[in-house]
Amino acid sequence: xxxxxxxxxxxxxxxxxxxxxxxxxxxxxxxxxxxxxxxxxxxxxxxxxxxxxxxxxxxxxxxxxxxxxxxxxxxxxxxxxxxxxxxxxxxxxxxxxxxxxxxxxxxxxxxxxxxxxxxxxxxxxxxxxxxxxxxxxxxxxxxxxxxxxxxxxxxxxxxxxxxxxxxxxxxxxxxxxxxxxxxxxxxxxxxxxxxxxxxxxxxxxxxxxxxxxxxxxxxxxxxxxxxxxxxxxxxxxxxxxxxxxxxxxxxxx
Numbered sequence: 146x147x148x149x150x151x152x153x154x155x156x157x158x159x160x161x162x163x164x165x166x167x168x169x170x171x172x173x174x175x176x177x178x179x180x181x182x183x184x185x186x187x188x189x190x191x192x193x194x195x196x197x198x199x200x201x202x203x204x205x206x207x208x209x210x211x212x213x214x215x216x217x218x219x220x221x222x223x224x225x226x227x228x229x230x231x232x233x234x235x236x237x238x239x240x241x242x243x244x245x246x247x248x249x250x251x252x253x254x255x256x257x258x259x260x261x262x263x264x265x266x267x268x269x270x271x272x273x274x275x276x277x278x279x280x281x282x283x284x285x286x287x288x289x290x291x292x293x294x295x296x297x298x299x300x301x302x303x304x305x306x307x308x309x310x311x312x313x314x315x316x317x318x319x320x321x322x323x324x325x326x327x328x329x330x331x332x333x334x335x336x337x338x339x340x341x342x343x344x345x346x347x348x349x350x351x352x353x354x355x356x357x358x359x360x361x362x363x364x365x366x367x368x369x370x371x372x373x374x375x376x377x378x379x380x381x382x383x384x385x386x387x388x389x390x391x392x393x394x395x396x397x398x
Contacts, residue, residue, distance in 0.1 A: 157177030171220045174213035174275065176330040177299035182264055184225045184328040189295030190309075191229070194287035198230050206286035206310040208248050209327050212279065217333030218272040219253065222283065224296060224329035226260035233260045237267060242280035247308045247316035252281070256306050260294050275333055277339070283329055286313065299328035 178184055190207045197203050219239060236256045243249030252273035258265070267311075275281060285296050306320040307327070 155241065161285065167375075171332045171334055172215060172217070173330050173332050174215050174217065174277075175211040177301055177328050178223070178225075178330055179300045179301040182223070182225075183300055185298040185300045185325070186225065186227065187298075188228075188271045188325075189227055189297040190307075192285050192287055192294045192329050193229075193298055194231070194290040194292040196231065196290045198293040199281055204260055204283065204287065204310070204312055206313070206316075207327060208243065208284040208308040208316065209329060210280055210281045210282050210305060210307065211329075213275045213277050213281070213331065213333065215333065215335050216275065217335040218274055218333070219269040220272065220331040221269065221333050222267040222329065223264055223284070223332075224267075224285070224327065225264050226262070227295040227297055228240040228260065228262050228293075229295055230293040232289045233291055233294060234288040235260050235294060236286045236288045238286070239269075239273065242282065243316075246306065246318040248282040248284055250385055257288050258375060272334070274336075275331075282308070283331070285309070285327075293370040296327040298325045 155331045191198065191202055191205050192207055193202045193205045195204045224236070234257050236254065238248075238254045239252045239256055240248035241252060242246050253269060255267050259269065271338070285294075287294075303326045304324060305326050306318060307324075308316045309319040345388050
């Protein structure tokens, strides 16, 4: 391998490792779906506007909390819904915890989202950062007075506490005994490991250090003044007129 190829190879090594670390795909940090995104479609928590649903409920919103097991930037939300009556449109949001067991400040809002009879996928736009170990909320609120949908239940026996609201923004903790939670999953783009960040920062320095230590040493010979080669002693090297020998010096650049 020639010197130029070695330089290119050395320069690519730190960059390749760093890029690989930063090019991680999305991972799920919470998931109450079963295998193959299965869930319980036979029931759910009502999300209804002020007009309510047949039988009468009035305004109802539902929020489920989750705690990410890995830090990262929000990428995708999935949940399962079922249409009941009126409008199928809901407003969804990701919120911080208020400290009182209910949703607090919003991190991202998704308005006027049509809800299907099935799995709904919502892609984050602003990608807020979610910290591992912190509590966050996924909220489902009616977009219109005649909204009438169900947020379907999970089939994995997940029974965390959740919150409900009877008017917009008026959340209260709701944890009925044995109540099954609504189904959803949260995916993020994980933040790179500290070692990957260090490699990206130190990579150029590593390249310069390797290039410096691997530099080829080329010998250079220095001679004294007024040297001549005698015809009778061609193999003895250079001889000065004053009959002393000048030893060559090996110089490094």
